[in-house]
Amino acid sequence: MPNLKDLKNRIASVKSTRKITKAMQMVAAAKLRRAQDAAEAARPYTERFNAVVGALAASVEGSESAPRLLAGTGADKTHLLVVMTAERGLCGGFNANIAKLAKAHADRLRGDGKTVKVITVGKKGRESMKRNYSDLFIDHIDLSGVKRLGYGDAAAIAADVLKRFDAGEFDVATIFFAKFNSVISQDPTAQQIVPAKFDAPEEGGSTLYDYEPGEEEILADLLPRGVATQIFAALLENAASEQGARMSAMDNATRNAGDMIDKLTIEYNRSRQAVITNELIEIISGAEAL
């Protein structure tokens, strides 16, 4: 039987753990709201952007002068995977799920005889990708100093990716992040950003626009921005997903700690009672012996 003092100490330590997880859950909830607001605020830009660029892209599709960012390099040899995860752990399966998807993707590509390169954004993803794919790992982008994600952060990542594309380091780039559905569900997602892919423009929206300067000039100007826009949207989704995942993970932890405290308290009370009973028996049998 564990002694009373030990039990008491354990209960106290689980209680303080519960306090910490509870606090983390509340912090995550507040941050989640902010992250969702930011994602919400970015949506009109992304939607309009994709609609206009999508329509433009459809009109030059197949033409020989289509920009390389749209048409691709013509090869499908080297793939760049940009794996975006959180800077911090304690958020359930969030980081692991993204890394798992990226690994499955990398293994499949390698099975097809393609070359794979990996860039990570976020410390947690780097740790798990580096363990298995240290030979494929080419760069890491650190966002740990960033308090509030801005478009500038995404633009910097995009500039890095585009520079590598211009240098001919890869043919296809894919980003990995988690799409935010709700607090309890985040979908790890792979999205190809180079060559750019757009949803087919909806029918009926076929206003004939004058393009100034020309369609291709505008496209050449906008496609690199499109990469940054997509990365920005993905970063924002990721931030919301991270906080959502942390919130539900901490909620679970808090509940588990509560259950544990209940169990330990019952055990503690039982042992205490046993000790009292024992003492009584000793006193009574001592009195009888007299």
Next chain:
Amino acid sequence: MRFELVSPERRLASVDDARAVRIPGADGDLTAMADHAPAVTSLRPGILVVETALGEESYAITGGFAEIGADVTVLAERAIATSEMTQEVFDDWVAEAHLAHEEARGRTGEEADGALDSAAKLLSDMVAIGGHIGLDPKQPNL
């Protein structure tokens, strides 16, 4: 005429009854009024002015494009109301353009001239914004 100015981070302006919007297009300024022919133009760094019944609002914008149809939508990579523009923000913008210019100057190859020209244009457009708002570009004129 409905007018919207959107940056990646937020929606800066949404006006239902704009009379005219003066847009710094890549090929020159243009003014969009009601029933303008549908057009899409890319932007150069400059000042965008919206005229409404209540007066004028102006914004410093860089990069992106404007879509003119029944509504006018301007998607700018960076946008800030000129009244909120400070010397620090402006310095950042100019320094960035300057950096791009320096980098283009260091480049060689067949596209180097074009890149240098467009970087120089970007820089001078950026410097011109300061002139419009009355901020010091702290850069030698090109």
